[in-house]
Amino acid sequence: MASFVSTAVAVLAVAEGEEPNPLVPHLSELIVGLVAFAILFLFLRAKVFPIFERVFAERTAAIEGGLAEAKREREEAHALLEQYREQLAEARTEAGRIRTEAQAERAAIVEEARNEARAEASRITEAATAQIASERQQVVAELRREVGGLAVDLAGRIVGESLEDEARQRRTVERFLDGLDSTPAGTAR
Amino acid sequence: MSDRLLASEGTGFTPPGPSSFEPPPFFTVAGWAVDKVVVVIALSTVLIAAFFYLAARRAEAAGANGGLVPGKLQFAGESAYGFVRNGIGLETIGKEGLRFVPFLATLFFFIAVNNLFGIIPPFQLPGTSKIAIPLGLAVIVWVIYNYLGIKRQGLLGYFKNMMFPPGIPIPVYFLLAPIELLSNFIVRPVTLCLRLTLNMFAGHLVLVLFILGGEYLILEYGGIVGVLAGSVAILGSLVMTGFEAFIQLLQAYVFTLLAALYIGGALADEH
Numbered sequence: 001m002a003s004f005v006s007t008a009v010a011v012l013a014v015a016e017g018e019e020p021n022p023l024v025p026h027l028s029e030l031i032v033g034l035v036a037f038a039i040l041f042l043f044l045r046a047k048v049f050p051i052f053e054r055v056f057a058e059r060t061a062a063i064e065g066g067l068a069e070a071k072r073e074r075e076e077a078h079a080l081l082e083q084y085r086e087q088l089a090e091a092r093t094e095a096g097r098i099r100t101e102a103q104a105e106r107a108a109i110v111e112e113a114r115n116e117a118r119a120e121a122s123r124i125t126e127a128a129t130a131q132i133a134s135e136r137q138q139v140v141a142e143l144r145r146e147v148g149g150l151a152v153d154l155a156g157r158i159v160g161e162s163l164e165d166e167a168r169q170r171r172t173v174e175r176f177l178d179g180l181d182s183t184p185a186g187t188a189r
Numbered sequence: 190m191s192d193r194l195l196a197s198e199g200t201g202f203t204p205p206g207p208s209s210f211e212p213p214p215f216f217t218v219a220g221w222a223v224d225k226v227v228v229v230i231a232l233s234t235v236l237i238a239a240f241f242y243l244a245a246r247r248a249e250a251a252g253a254n255g256g257l258v259p260g261k262l263q264f265a266g267e268s269a270y271g272f273v274r275n276g277i278g279l280e281t282i283g284k285e286g287l288r289f290v291p292f293l294a295t296l297f298f299f300i301a302v303n304n305l306f307g308i309i310p311p312f313q314l315p316g317t318s319k320i321a322i323p324l325g326l327a328v329i330v331w332v333i334y335n336y337l338g339i340k341r342q343g344l345l346g347y348f349k350n351m352m353f354p355p356g357i358p359i360p361v362y363f364l365l366a367p368i369e370l371l372s373n374f375i376v377r378p379v380t381l382c383l384r385l386t387l388n389m390f391a392g393h394l395v396l397v398l399f400i401l402g403g404e405y406l407i408l409e410y411g412g413i414v415g416v417l418a419g420s421v422a423i424l425g426s427l428v429m430t431g432f433e434a435f436i437q438l439l440q441a442y443v444f445t446l447l448a449a450l451y452i453g454g455a456l457a458d459e460h
Contacts, residue, residue, distance in 0.1 A: 022207040022320060022390055029321035032227050036234040037299055037326065045291040048241040052270050055248050059257050 150180065202405045205397040210318055210390070229316040233302040241266050241298075273297045277445055282453035289452055292333070296326065297445040300385065304437030307393050308430050315437065318389035320382065323444075327382035330448040335373075338455035347455075381447055388440045392433045399426035 154176050214222035244266025248259065259267055273294040278286040286293075300317055307315030317323055338347045351373055352366040399422050406419030 019207045020211055022210060022386075025321035025324050026319065027321075028221060029226055029230075029319050030325050032230055033316070033319075033322040034325045034329075036230045037295065037329070040234045040238055040299055041292060041295040043238050044241055044295050048245040048266075049270065049291045049294065051245040051248050052267055055257065055259075055263075055267065056271075062257055 202402070202409070205394055205401055209397055210314070210393070212314065225312060225314050226316055226319050229306045229312050229314060230303060230322065232312075233299065233306060233316060237298045237302055241270070269298070270294055273445065277442075277449045281446065281449040282456065285456055286449065286453065289449070293445050293449055296330075296448060297441055300326070300444050301438055301441035304389055304441055305434065307389060307396070307437060308433050313393075313396070315389040315393055317385055317440075318393050320386045323382045323385040326385075326444070327378045330381060330451060331374075331378040334448075334451040334455040337452060341456055377447075377451060381444060385440050385444050388436060392429075392436055396426060396429055396433060399423070399429055 157176065158172065212225040214224040215228070216223055244262045247263040248267075270290075274287075274290045277297070278290040278293050280286075282289060300323075303316035303322065305315075306312045307318065335347075338351070341347075342350055348370075352369050353362055354365075354369075357365065403419040403422030403426065406415045406422060408419075409415075410419070
């Protein structure tokens, strides 16, 4: 092993003199490298990278477009829901209002009917009262007339007969009253 | 490669050196030697272009709307591009970075694939281990960020913002101004270039050393010791290959990230 290393070093030392310097550029390689790089650059810049950029941009646009679309639709749905809710609330208010109105109306109708009934009743009562009063007056007038006649009749009988005793007097009165009873008021005249 | 390195057979082991980065040319076209490095660079370019072209064609062929749902290949291409776009371009430069994403993405994939050729058989030589390649790229980056800085802040403003950033005690400027100047014009591009080159250079050297050393130990040195040590070396080369893959991607990322930082700095230095 040691001999190998020493030989290697010796050979390296000998070879050193003839070795090309790796830090000295070859003009031919410089030209080949630059030309190759230039061709590659121009080709890729013209034929490849613009397509990639376009695809990137289109992809971004497609994704963003999709997102925007979804957002728009979601907002639309929200708006619709809101609208429905509003309409529902409106309908409820309307129903409540109608109910309240109906109740008020019902109360009014009942009140009206009651008033009418009350008025009718009082009217009837008044009519009845008036009729009774007039009938009473009629009766009283008739009575007065008959009582006068009766009184005259009775007085004539009493004066015509001799009043001998109390018993006769009583009998006379009773007879008179019996006569009164048996004679109907209407036909008495 | 091995026959070149094991030049004097039987006499001893020739360790790999810088010469292992000078492969013999396959053929020569009009005075231009086409060797492995050239092939690797050309092949990287073609592979990257083909991959992205197919990925993008799938997106385009599917129609205006079909590209939105990517296939496997399109997804791979989009992810690779998106990694540089979002992870480096937009992250370090900001919104304005989108303009530089094509450059940064090309930079990243060009370096990454050239690096990865260091572990892809039968090439196993990173194109970026030859200093000319990172040097060229570093110079491009250097030109871009200095141009942007001067264009955005004016020639005077650029130097003023660079050398005399506000909010620092005056004596510190004596130290800071030359350092910043040096950093901006010399240290940044040189480190950018050397970091990548030497990482790839050293990584390749280590791999070659493990493999050729193992081969030599087993075949030439022989004996129980040789076979055992050689096996360990070969196993070690497998581990190192995995490690190298990591380094290669990391260095591509570092190079691109620094380029983006320099560009972002030139654009943002409006105090």
